[in-house]
Amino acid sequence: MHGVLAIARVTLKDALRKKVLFTVLFFAVVLTAVSGYLPYVTGEERIRQASRVCLSGIGFFGMIVAIFLAAASLPDDISRKTIFTVLTKPARRWEILAGKILGLGYVLGILLAIMGALSFALIHFWAWEVGPDSSGLPRLDGNKFNYAKAVEYHGLTLGLSAPMIESKRAIASGFDRVTYHFTGLGRERFSGGKIFTQVTLFSHSWALDPVTKEGTAGLVVTNPTTGESESMQFGAGPLQPVILGFKKPLVDNSGAVDITVLRRLPTGSYSAMASSVAILSQPSGYTVNFLKVLFLRYAQYMVLVFLAVAASTFLTSTVSTITAIFIYFTGSLVEVLRNQAMSLGTAADIFTMAQHTHAEAAPGELTGATWFANMLLRDFYLGISVVFPDLDYFDLGARVSQNQYIQNSMIAYGLLYAAAYAAIAFACAWLVFSRKEAE
């Protein structure tokens, strides 16, 4: 391990000498100039814009640094022949590779930390500039999930919205109380801490009582398992969503919550509809989400580093750089290609399709050839999507700018995926490098 650490330190120093951190300066200037100042963007959208610009900037600059440093690291040592003095010391060859990669890991970690902190500050600056939202919550920390969006992304985020949860769409008129039982909220999001609950209620005369100044309705949110509850009164204007902050864990472990709307005053006529419940991110939600995005980005950088180092064990630095950039681009297409292959279906599907095509165009001819061609195409797409890393997976920037919660399982899966690629790349690199002569 001594050897690995020593080589990692030198790799870091080398990168610093190459003034890699100037990238960050450039990054900062570009971001500050661009992020908040795009025209025709106001309010919430301005914050999103800043978020998008910052996070895609981090992705791009980090990728550039990762590829260029990693592809050159080993070839540089070979061309300036420093490898001679290192190889003749009692460092095993895998230690040299591991040291290089670890050193690049340091560099990218530092880079990511600085760029991340900068972006974080910038996004918060814009959030502060824009001010709190209509319900008075700060923009980022009390951020709500947009449940309309959540429907579109339900495959990726937790169940957040009405269509996904078992909701009671009761409309009560002149009611005393009505309880809505929601299930399927998933528990991951609610493990401790403060939660925000959004209930959409409609009323015909929704106002504070002119005499008592009391709210016209009350809301009780209950944990169906423990019976713990918190309540509040409200008298917001009609058709306003209600956003309530609760300190207790009110969603139980099965992901269920009871929300009761009470009529507090005998006068007035109103109906309530809690057609959906959205659990908003925890107060730290934005920060945690942001960190998760950076974390997966780091995994993505490291996948590129491993692949570029592996390539550079047998290619020159220029060719390895080109290879790594190629992998980056193809890797961003993997998802599309995989979907394309899936849409072609099974061999039988493809055969049927080919038959159809030819039944219309040239009956009885070439069915086999078309089938074969389509099979080949499918397998080619599939092959690419297996061989190349799905780099889009690691890009969760869009999620954080749209305030979508990022599940821990996504991070875990991403890490495993990255580790698998890294392991294969490292094994290949070691195989080649341990047989390499230093001429």
Place this chain on the structure above:
Amino acid sequence: MNETVIETRNLTKEYRDFWGKRKVLALDGLDLDVCRGEVFGFLGPNGSGKTTTVKLLLGLLFPTAGYAKVLGQPPGSVEANQRIGFLPEESYLYKFLNAEETLDFYGRLFKIPGAERRRRINDLIAKVGIEHARKRQLKEYSKGMARRIGLAQALINDPEVVILDEPTSGLDPIGNREIKDLIIDLKKRGKTVFMCSHLLADVEDVCDRIAILFQGKLEVIGKVSELLTEEGVINFRAQNVSAKAHEEVRKILSEDGSYIGVEKASKSLEDLFLKVVREKTAGIAAADEAGESGS
């Protein structure tokens, strides 16, 4: 003295091109034994296979046929590298590090503990005479200084076997002398030195045994003292010889039939150069001291 520390048998290296076609036979069946404690000079014109041999001994290249062993271990193995010091043809070091950082880096590769490492770094920096430049980045080093730090990194692990590829190239005569003294010092401490060079004077000065390589083949091997003896020739040395004595000696030898000739003894150019520079240096130092005490 008889323990073999470097052994090669039929060591052969062919360079092949990308398609596997033979390009050049760089080393052809080398058999060599270097014993513990000797300074072994490995000579040959450019392209004769010296550096190839060194790289094979270090495991940087793999032999096409035959084998090499260093300290009984296969070249390039951790066990062998642990006890070898290597100074490459040019000082291939990280130019962005300074002398201390360089030695620290290589010391860490040997897993030398912190305190010991710092002690050795200080010792070596003093020994190779780059104390004034210990904090300077190597890219600012002159060729001679680069050579010195290169030698220092080769000695960081206090190696049993030191392999030096052109140790004195690029050095001025003073540096040259100092490096040679260092090599002799290594020998005194029982180290084995294997050095490649084509600066014959240097080899003659420090080596016990030499081998001459030509186009990958070993042509000559033996003790310097034996190889350089001119069969049956003796030199007399004398000072302030009178004309009479001179004439008589010549006469006696002529009668004996063994007279070859008389020439005036000359100093070597190296000696002269060193003498001049040392006197000058001493003069400047004395002047400095006088200046300092006067002010």
